[in-house]
Amino acid sequence: MYLFDPILINSIIIIFVYAVPLYVANSVPVIIHGKTPLDFNKMLWGSPLFGKGKTIIGTLSGITSGTLIGAIIALIFPYILVLIPNYIEVAFYLALGAILGDLVKSFFKRRFKIKNGEKWDLADQLDFILGGLVLSSIALVPEYWVVIVLFIATFFIHKFTNWIAYIWKLKKVPW
Numbered sequence: 001m002y003l004f005d006p007i008l009i010n011s012i013i014i015i016f017v018y019a020v021p022l023y024v025a026n027s028v029p030v031i032i033h034g035k036t037p038l039d040f041n042k043m044l045w046g047s048p049l050f051g052k053g054k055t056i057i058g059t060l061s062g063i064t065s066g067t068l069i070g071a072i073i074a075l076i077f078p079y080i081l082v083l084i085p086n087y088i089e090v091a092f093y094l095a096l097g098a099i100l101g102d103l104v105k106s107f108f109k110r111r112f113k114i115k116n117g118e119k120w121d122l123a124d125q126l127d128f129i130l131g132g133l134v135l136s137s138i139a140l141v142p143e144y145w146v147v148i149v150l151f152i153a154t155f156f157i158h159k160f161t162n163w164i165a166y167i168w169k170l171k172k173v174p175w
Contacts, residue, residue: 010083015149017073017080017087018094018133018142022150025066025095026102026128027161029058030170032065038103047110053117054106059099066095086139093136101131119175125158126151 034057039049070091074080080087105120105127114120129150133142159175166174 011145013080014083014143014146015153017070017084017091018136018146019150019153020073021066021070021091021094022098022129022132023157023161024069025062025098025132027165028065029055029062029099030165032061033058045111047113048116049110050103050106051110051116054103059103062099063092063095066098067092070094084140089139090136093139094132097132097135098128099131100135101127101129104131117173119173122155124175125155129154 033053034055036056037048037050037052038054038056038059039051041052042049067088071088073091074087084090105123109116109118109120109123133147133150136142162171163174165171
């Protein structure tokens with residue numbers, strides 16, 4: 001295999017175009033989040049539905065930014081549309097799924113009495129990836145190796161990026 005092997009390059013591109021909308025959708029609500037909770041402070045079984053960390057503006061900013069970055073990638077690198085002709089649709093589902101995956105995790109965290117901001121290993125790292133990959137399957141089912149690479153890489157990347165967000169005072173906890 002050569003360093004510039006077309007199969008290797010295409011594989012790296014595919015991982016990139018899946019990962020970027022997922023990571024952007026998951027990260028932007030940390031910066032653009034607003035104040036109004038998505039659940040309007042509604043309770044279920046004595047706990048908030050999602051918690052005050054999940055806001056309307058944060059939800060919309062995540063979905064919008066993940067989709068927008070997908071459109072920008074397709075515009076700047078039209079070759080993406082050769083590999084994935086419906087890429088902007090895929091990017092939308094990746095972004096929407098990332099946000100929904102995070103919301104589902106938050107819902108279950110509240111049911112298990114895990115407080116807002118409290119650590120929940122693996123679920124905190126992989127919720128948005130799982131949600132994005134499942135929902136994006138509406139438009140394009142990812143190959144098994146894409147799923148494996150994203151899960152393994154995300155476990156480490158998510159920890160690092162959250163630590164950076166914590167250092168920059170964007171997050172209250174480093175996870």
